[in-house]
Amino acid sequence: MSWLITGGAGYIGAHVVAAMCDAGEQVVVLDDLSTGDRARIPGVPFVDGSVLDQALVERALREHDVTGVVHIAAKKSVDESVREPLFYYEQNVEGLRRLLAAGAATGVGSFVFSSSAAVYGAPDVDLVRESTECRPVNPYGQTKLIGEHMLADVARATGLRYAALRYFNVAGAGRPELADRGEANLVPMVFRRIDQRQAPMIFGDDFPTPDGTCIRDFVHVADIASAHVAAARSLDEGTVSALTANVGRGEGVSVREMIDEIREVTGTTVDSWAEPAVVARRAGDPPRVVASADAIREALGWTAQFGLRDMVTSAWEGWSARTAGAA
Numbered sequence: 035m036s037w038l039i040t041g042g043a044g045y046i047g048a049h050v051v052a053a054m055c056d057a058g059e060q061v062v063v064l065d066d067l068s069t070g071d072r073a074r075i076p077g078v079p080f081v082d083g084s085v086l087d088q089a090l091v092e093r094a095l096r097e098h099d100v101t102g103v104v105h106i107a108a109k110k111s112v113d114e115s116v117r118e119p120l121f122y123y124e125q126n127v128e129g130l131r132r133l134l135a136a137g138a139a140t141g142v143g144s145f146v147f148s149s150s151a152a153v154y155g156a157p158d159v160d161l162v163r164e165s166t167e168c169r170p171v172n173p174y175g176q177t178k179l180i181g182e183h184m185l186a187d188v189a190r191a192t193g194l195r196y197a198a199l200r201y202f203n204v205a206g207a208g209r210p211e212l213a214d215r216g217e218a219n220l221v222p223m224v225f226r227r228i229d230q231r232q233a234p235m236i237f238g239d240d241f242p243t244p245d246g247t248c249i250r251d252f253v254h255v256a257d258i259a260s261a262h263v264a265a266a267r268s269l270d271e272g273t274v275s276a277l278t279a280n281v282g283r284g285e286g287v288s289v290r291e292m293i294d295e296i297r298e299v300t301g302t303t304v305d306s307w308a309e310p311a312v313v314a315r316r317a318g319d320p321p322r323v324v325a326s327a328d329a330i331r332e333a334l335g336w337t338a339q340f341g342l343r344d345m346v347t348s349a350w351e352g353w354s355a356r357t358a359g360a361a
């Protein structure tokens with residue numbers, strides 16, 4: 035009995051692999067290495083390929099006696115999804131369809147799915163609950179919402195047990211070498227500017243929030259990983275059979291607060307060049323997106339353990355190790 039972890043060579047996936055292994059689970063990773071790196075998961079059984087390759091996936095499921103799947107592999111750039119919607123529907127929607135078909139053919143019983151707060155779009159509420167209406171504002175969010183619906187339909191038809199985890203803003207690193215290498219998110223974006231001794235940018239400070247900047251719910255990637263372990267366990271034990279849950283801290287942090295925290299961690303609070311520069315808003319940025327984390331606490335007994343300082347410090351260690359290695 036083992037778990038197939040798709041996308042296990044990626045940023046979040048590698049943390050999930052480490053947490054599942056630490057919890058004593060047998061795992062096998064399937065990843066096409068389009069953004070992943072096998073060096074993140076040394077010694078872990080690995081299948082090099084795409085979830086779109088249904089025959090390969092079926093073979094891997096049978097060969098490794100897989101009874102549960104954690105499906106993390108996906109494309110995740112909002113901008114790219116706007117430019118290349120069909121690519122996103124192929125990778126995220128058709129990829130999931132084929133993976134579910136392979137799982138149905140081989141008797142997979144449990145399925146954990148990487149969803150996203152992007153399913154909500156721009157919610158006009160203080161705390162986003164799972165009952166908040168889902169109105170994605172880009173193709174990326176659409177593909178995640180369609181994925182949730184597909185999963186629920188298949189579960190109803192086949193008895194598959196599932197947990198769809200809607201991650202909020204993931205940050206931090208469990209170990210420096212597992213850090214996020216993308217630069218689309220706020221924390222690495224600010225690191226890049228600081229590295230280049232340039233002012234971090236704030237996209238709009240006239241939002242209806244206390245300091246005028248956008249508010250998000252940042253959650254440590256190690257907490258995201260432990261949520262997967264809790265979900266996998268509960269599905270295996272049968273205490274959970276159909277769960278859709280936010281994974282966040284339930285605490286809002288503004289962009290300005292995050293930049294202040296980063297300046298403290300990077301020792302740049304007294305540097306005038308590190309004063310944030312306010313530029314125009316980006317299209318479609320909602321003012322506030324903060325999770326209610328009640329559902330996942332009630333269903334899985336999970337709550338986030340790490341705070342903002344841990345996220346920023348560990349992410350900075352990862353960033354520094356990588357830039358030192360590249361120098």
Ligand SMILES: NC(=O)c1ccc[n+]([C@@H]2O[C@H](COP(=O)([O-])OP(=O)(O)OC[C@H]3O[C@@H](n4cnc5c(N)ncnc54)[C@H](O)[C@@H]3O)[C@@H](O)[C@H]2O)c1
Nearest residue numbers: 041043044045046065066067068069070084085107108204
């Ligand atoms: N990073 C975030 O803040 C965030 C927030 C919400 C949801 N998510 C979701 O979490 C998941 C992982 O995100 P990440 O930040 O670790 O990204 P990532 O790009 O680091 O990881 C994605 C992994 O999937 C692999 N992959 C992509 N397409 C594949 C395919 N067709 N077949 C096999 N492997 C494939 C990539 O090589 C990579 O290893 C994604 O599903 C993403 O939508 C991420």
